[in-house]
Amino acid sequence: MHDVLDPASDRGRVYRSLVGHPGEPLGRLAARSGLSESAVTAVLEELATENIVMATGSAAGEALWEALPPTQVVEVLLQRDAALRATLRRAGTELEQLYRFARREAGHYGALEVVEDPVRLLMISRQLQLAARQELRVIDVPPYSGTPDHYLEQEAIQRERMAAGVVYRTIYHGTAFADPVAGPNMARMIDAGEQARALDDPPIKLAIRDADLAVVTVVADDHPGLVSLLVRPSGLFQTLSKVFESLWKLAVPVSAAGIGPQLDTRDRQILTLMASGATDDAIARRLGLGRRTVVRRVSALLTRLGATTRFQAGVQAARRGWL
Incomplete structure (x- = not known):
């Protein structure tokens, strides 16, 4: 339905012709939109069923058409989008419940989910940024195991999300300044607008997305590699949020100018x-x-x-x- 606002689409050209030339007969609409009369007729019938245009009468045996006000059309689009988003959220919630129930025996309980698969760990890291709507809070501690390519990919995503209005607040471990990969990455992100602070030895590796997901990353106890704990809204989530805010107050502000030799x-x-x-x-x-x-x-x-x-x-x- 959104293509009615796109001047490059057939529906958009017909609707715009009617907006600028009310009561236009079919032949003139076809000439203005560059479509055949049969194609215009098909478009008008579609738009009429969606309450975007309406027939207002006829002249010389030919139907006359009128566009509904654009603000009304936009409002209808927004309402339909809202309904679609609500439907998607409900479906997503139901599927998430099914997903977690099916994996309950693998260590998925309540607000806490344990993730050990390296591929899924990377997916979570990526989705954490892509799904953020307001703010991403991060405590970044060693080991810095990412490759230069990984950091460049993360930088690209972060720049995109910051451009979309997402606020990044990061607490860096004091050793990050000296790391040959993490240090330059930190400097570039701060220069791009990230709010950054430094702390000698933060006690936890943590990422918090908005108010709906926290990810704690720890070293696995019984095998090499890392384990991520996904924490959804709960008492534990609130505790992790408070831990971040407390450490943020203790940490010292860092600027891009302050990272150097x-x-x-x-x-x-x-x-x-x-x-x-x-x-x-x-x-x-x-x-x-x-x-x-x-x-x-x-x-x-x-x-x-x-x-x-x-x-x-x-x-x-x-x-x-x-x-």
């Missing part, structure tokens, strides 16, 4: 004095530098570390091993 000797000296509480004037006197030079370099260090205060800069630098 180590400090030179002079900046390390400035940062060490900053962390000890020294003022710009005191740093200038101690290091024999001009005050403007110190102010400029302190500002650059704050930006590089993604810090808004001197205290945050000291914490962030310490976590990166710069002090």
